[in-house]
Amino acid sequence: MSRPCRIAVDLLGAELPAADLLNGAVDALEQHPNCELTFICNRRELKPRVCASQRIVHCEHWVHEQDSLREVLSERTQTSMHVGMHMLQDRAVDGFVSVGSTGALMALGRHLLHTPNGIDRPAVIKEFDGRRRPFWMLDLGANIVRKPSTLHQFARLGVAYACRVGKVKKPRVALLNIGIEERKGPALLRDAAQMLDKSRDLDFVGFVEPSRIFDDTADVVVTDGYAGNIALKSVEGTVNFIRDVFLHELAEDSGNDAAKLIRKPARKRFRRLMKKLDSQRHNGASFVGLNGVVVKSHNSTTQAGMTAAIDRAVCEVELHVPEKIEKFFNKE
Amino acid sequence: MSRPCRIAVDLLGAELPAADLLNGAVDALEQHPNCELTFICNRRELKPRVCASQRIVHCEHWVHEQDSLREVLSERTQTSMHVGMHMLQDRAVDGFVSVGSTGALMALGRHLLHTPNGIDRPAVIKEFDGRRRPFWMLDLGANIVRKPSTLHQFARLGVAYACRVGKVKKPRVALLNIGIEERKGPALLRDAAQMLDKSRDLDFVGFVEPSRIFDDTADVVVTDGYAGNIALKSVEGTVNFIRDVFLHELAEDSGNDAAKLIRKPARKRFRRLMKKLDSQRHNGASFVGLNGVVVKSHNSTTQAGMTAAIDRAVCEVELHVPEKIEKFFNKE
Numbered sequence: 001m002s003r004p005c006r007i008a009v010d011l012l013g014a015e016l017p018a019a020d021l022l023n024g025a026v027d028a029l030e031q032h033p034n035c036e037l038t039f040i041c042n043r044r045e046l047k048p049r050v051c052a053s054q055r056i057v058h059c060e061h062w063v064h065e066q067d068s069l070r071e072v073l074s075e076r077t078q079t080s081m082h083v084g085m086h087m088l089q090d091r092a093v094d095g096f097v098s099v100g101s102t103g104a105l106m107a108l109g110r111h112l113l114h115t116p117n118g119i120d121r122p123a124v125i126k127e128f129d130g131r132r133r134p135f136w137m138l139d140l141g142a143n144i145v146r147k148p149s150t151l152h153q154f155a156r157l158g159v160a161y162a163c164r165v166g167k168v169k170k171p172r173v174a175l176l177n178i179g180i181e182e183r184k185g186p187a188l189l190r191d192a193a194q195m196l197d198k199s200r201d202l203d204f205v206g207f208v209e210p211s212r213i214f215d216d217t218a219d220v221v222v223t224d225g226y227a228g229n230i231a232l233k234s235v236e237g238t239v240n241f242i243r244d245v246f247l248h249e250l251a252e253d254s255g256n257d258a259a260k261l262i263r264k265p266a267r268k269r270f271r272r273l274m275k276k277l278d279s280q281r282h283n284g285a286s287f288v289g290l291n292g293v294v295v296k297s298h299n300s301t302t303q304a305g306m307t308a309a310i311d312r313a314v315c316e317v318e319l320h321v322p323e324k325i326e327k328f329f330n331k332e
Numbered sequence: 333m334s335r336p337c338r339i340a341v342d343l344l345g346a347e348l349p350a351a352d353l354l355n356g357a358v359d360a361l362e363q364h365p366n367c368e369l370t371f372i373c374n375r376r377e378l379k380p381r382v383c384a385s386q387r388i389v390h391c392e393h394w395v396h397e398q399d400s401l402r403e404v405l406s407e408r409t410q411t412s413m414h415v416g417m418h419m420l421q422d423r424a425v426d427g428f429v430s431v432g433s434t435g436a437l438m439a440l441g442r443h444l445l446h447t448p449n450g451i452d453r454p455a456v457i458k459e460f461d462g463r464r465r466p467f468w469m470l471d472l473g474a475n476i477v478r479k480p481s482t483l484h485q486f487a488r489l490g491v492a493y494a495c496r497v498g499k500v501k502k503p504r505v506a507l508l509n510i511g512i513e514e515r516k517g518p519a520l521l522r523d524a525a526q527m528l529d530k531s532r533d534l535d536f537v538g539f540v541e542p543s544r545i546f547d548d549t550a551d552v553v554v555t556d557g558y559a560g561n562i563a564l565k566s567v568e569g570t571v572n573f574i575r576d577v578f579l580h581e582l583a584e585d586s587g588n589d590a591a592k593l594i595r596k597p598a599r600k601r602f603r604r605l606m607k608k609l610d611s612q613r614h615n616g617a618s619f620v621g622l623n624g625v626v627v628k629s630h631n632s633t634t635q636a637g638m639t640a641a642i643d644r645a646v647c648e649v650e651l652h653v654p655e656k657i658e659k660f661f662n663k664e
Contacts, residue, residue: 065513131576141510144518178473178561181397186476186558210565214573226518227562229510233543234566241546242574244463 004036004053005317007310008087010098011041012062012080015300018045021099024306029053031307032314038093040080059083063104072104073111081105085112088292095293095313097284102225102296106142106287113290116160116329122289123154124225124296125161126232130214136162137176137213137221140285141229142296148192151175151222155196155204157288157325158220164324166219174208174218176227181207188224196222210234232285284309291322336368336385337649339642340419342430343373344394344412347632350377356638361385363639364646370425372412391415395436404436405443413437417444420624427625427645429616434557434628438474438619445622448492448661454621455486456557456628457493458564462546468494469508469545469553472617473561474628480524483507483554487528487536489620489657490552496656498551506540506550508559513539520556528554542566564617616641623654 009025011018018041025037036053039046043058059080063072072081081104084096089112098105102124109122123139138158145151155173162171175193177185182193184207196204208217210231223231283305287294293316297309316322341357343350350373357369368385371378375390391412395404404413413436416428421444430437434456441454455471470490477483487505494503507525509517514525516539528536540549542563555563615637619626625648629641648654 065511066515131573176562178558178565179397183398209569210562211569211572213566214569226510227559230508230542230559230562231566233510233541234545234563235570237541237543237546238567238570239574240543241463242571 002034004034005032005095005314006036006038006093007095007097007313007317008038008040008057008084008093009306009310010062010080010084010096010100011039012059012099013064013299014099014297016302018042020303021301021306022046024301024303025054025310027303027307028310028314031311035310035314037310038087040083057083057087063100065101067101067104069107072107081108085109085294088294089113094317095295097295097297097309097313099297099299099301101299102141105294105296109287109290109292109294113292113294115289115291116157116326118329119153119157119289121150121153122287122294123157124228124285125158125288126285127166128213128235130216132216133219134166135213135216135219135221136166137223137228137232138288139223139225139228140232141225142287143225145188145224145226148188148195151188151192151224152195152199153289155199155202155220155222156329158222159202160325160328161288161321162219164328165319165321168219170203171219172203172205172217173220173222174205176210176213176221176223176231177207178209179207180209192222282308282312284312286312286316286321288321288325291326293317293322334366336366337364337427337646338368338370338425339427339429339645339649340370340372340389340416340425341638341642342394342412342416342428342432343371344391344431345396345631346431346629348634350374352635353633353638354378356633356635357386357642359635359639360642360646363643367642367646369642370419372415389415389419395432397433399433399436401439404439413440417441417626420626421445426649427627429627429629429641429645431629431631431633433631434473437626437628441619441622441624441626445624445626447621447623448489448658450661451485451489451621453482453485454619454626455489456560456617457490457620458617459498460545460567462548464548465551466498467545467548467551467553468498469555469560469564470620471555471557471560472564473557474619475557477520477556477558480520480527483520483524483556484527484531485621487531487534487552487554488661490554491534492657492660493620493653494551496660497651497653500551502535503551504535504537504549505552505554506537508542508545508553508555508563509539510541511539512541524554614640614644616644618644618648618653620653620657623658625649625654 011021038055040057040059061079063079063081081100085108087093088096124142125138127134138154159171162168177189283298283301284295295313343353370387372389372391393411395411395413413432417440419425420428456474457470459466470486491503494500509521615630615633616627627641627645
């Protein structure tokens with residue numbers, strides 16, 4: 001049997017009780033029987049349920065939203081996020097899932113794990129289903145970007161991911177903006193566009209509007225953390241809304257005989273659609289640009305969301321994502 | 333018979349040929365037989381098709397994306413946007429639909445038509461369907477906002493719209509942000525939140541994430557033009573994408589007998605859903621805060637989109653939206 005895939009899961013500070021999130025984690029173990037989970041949480045909340053492939057590291061403190069960068073990095077060093085990140089740094093685990101703040105995860109990850117050659121900051125990346133093929137968007141919320149060169153680095157990280165993980169031969173790169181004309185949007189984006197346009201090693205196709213990202217216009221969509229997070233959450237909100245409208249439509253007809261007849265085939269069809277939708281709303285976005293697998297989970301995640309976030313981390317470990325990204329930059 | 337509703341439609345600079353957009357306009361006339369349309373376009377492109385309730389004002393120039401504010405306001409004054417806006421200013425028409433640039437429309441509208449008491453800038457507003465009730469979001473792309481007071485004014489405009497047009501008694505106001513915690517997002521938003529929180533006449537409920545706007549968390553969602561446009565276009569893109577996945581699912585089964593049996597009821601159900609979706613993707617967003625009805629159409633609009641934009645303008649005229657907003661501010 002191959003070496004187990006070891007994932008640390010920081011549960012402190014989540015909206016749901018740790019015990020509920022544990023159930024989600026157990027579902028992930030069913031999908032990945034070779035996985036070993038370490039929960040970083042308050043032992044009193046979880047002890048009775050833990051089985052052989054799960055262990056607990058006790059912790060009572062977590063990074064708060066209001067903590068400053070200095071507090072996160074050098075003062076409050078006993079938090080669950082520190083514990084998990086140190087385990088990853090020491091190779092005691094292969095991946096780390098956290099419900100903590102994205103900004104703090106980025107800062108601490110950058111502080112404790114190194115970034116590839118020529119890359120200053122990691123970014124949150126996510127794969128989306130497009131009409132005919134997938135695409136990747138980054139940064140989805142880890143960085144407040146002030147320099148065009150940061151967006152240029154994100155483009156390179158995105159290309160590395162699309163090439164090495166997504167197996168896209170020559171990824172097309174676009175910058176997310178509110179229009180495709182050269183003069184549109186903030187100066188930061190216009191300057192970044194000029195920089196990208198001059199990069200011979202990148203296939204830059206210009207600006208893309210959020211209304212066109214699903215249309216296979218680019219393989220890598222680059223954005224700053226603010227606009228990226230607005231876009232990501234708008235997509236998620238719309239998908240959830242439409243899904244609920246669906247379910248309501250299905251439920252509405254429950255008293256009707258004709259409806260009963262078609263319910264099964266209709267459900268089958270809806271299920272296929274839901275599957276497509278689900279990929280856009282899955283919890284768990286991973287960092288690219290750190291030499292370790294770090295997955296950010298919503299702190300308001302459901303049980304199923306926790307399963308998805310752990311699944312994301314296991315996949316990244318099994319695909320050797322950080323190693324592939326690292327190699328890409330060493331070869332460049 | 334009541335007085336006709338007169339709408340000027342600026343077609344110059346659109347992606348589709350004027351003749352195609354005219355077909356969309358004709359569909360709008362069918363819905364609103366009391367409507368009179370004035371097309372501002374190159375006469376050579378449209379002449380043969382025009383009937384009694386339509387006329388043409390010839391124009392060959394339009395505002396270009398690269399035109400500076402000075403050019404728009406005082407140098408290139410022979411554009412189709414000027415012609416339409418002047419017709420509105422002179423009350424030669426009751427509403428104006430333009431495919432031109434949002435920023436230019438905002439600037440020219442503000443220059444030629446006045447704004448209500450205490451309001452410096454108009455904003456683009458749109459009604460969305462939420463889970464149980466509609467909500468309104470502004471600004472969706474007209475302004476680059478630098479001052480918290482501008483967002484405060486948008487909140488007041490949104491409340492005026494929700495009260496007087498949407499008939500919401502005490503609209504709840506939220507600020508769009510990437511998180512709901514006090515410290516989240518740019519300083520502009522945090523300062524605006526403090527300002528809104530202190531306003532006794534506003535029911536401010538805090539930040540809302542784009543993933544929650546459909547959940548009836550607020551009646552008025554306030555945002556700056558950049559984030560608002562990113563959110564709007566992300567919603568539109570997702571709806572279009574899901575719609576196409578639907579249609580594909582329906583088409584896929586075409587050879588299957590069982591599928592044929594259920595197609596009709598399934599289509600009926602899809603249609604109900606589509607109707608709900610369509611309201612999120614309709615072309616045509618109106619300005620609030622100008623003493624005249626101005627509707628911005630995508631310049632890449634389809635024929636059906638043109639119908640929707642004209643329909644939007646007619647509705648605003650018939651509901652006396654600018655007069656209601658004006659009164660709200662005079663009474664305050």
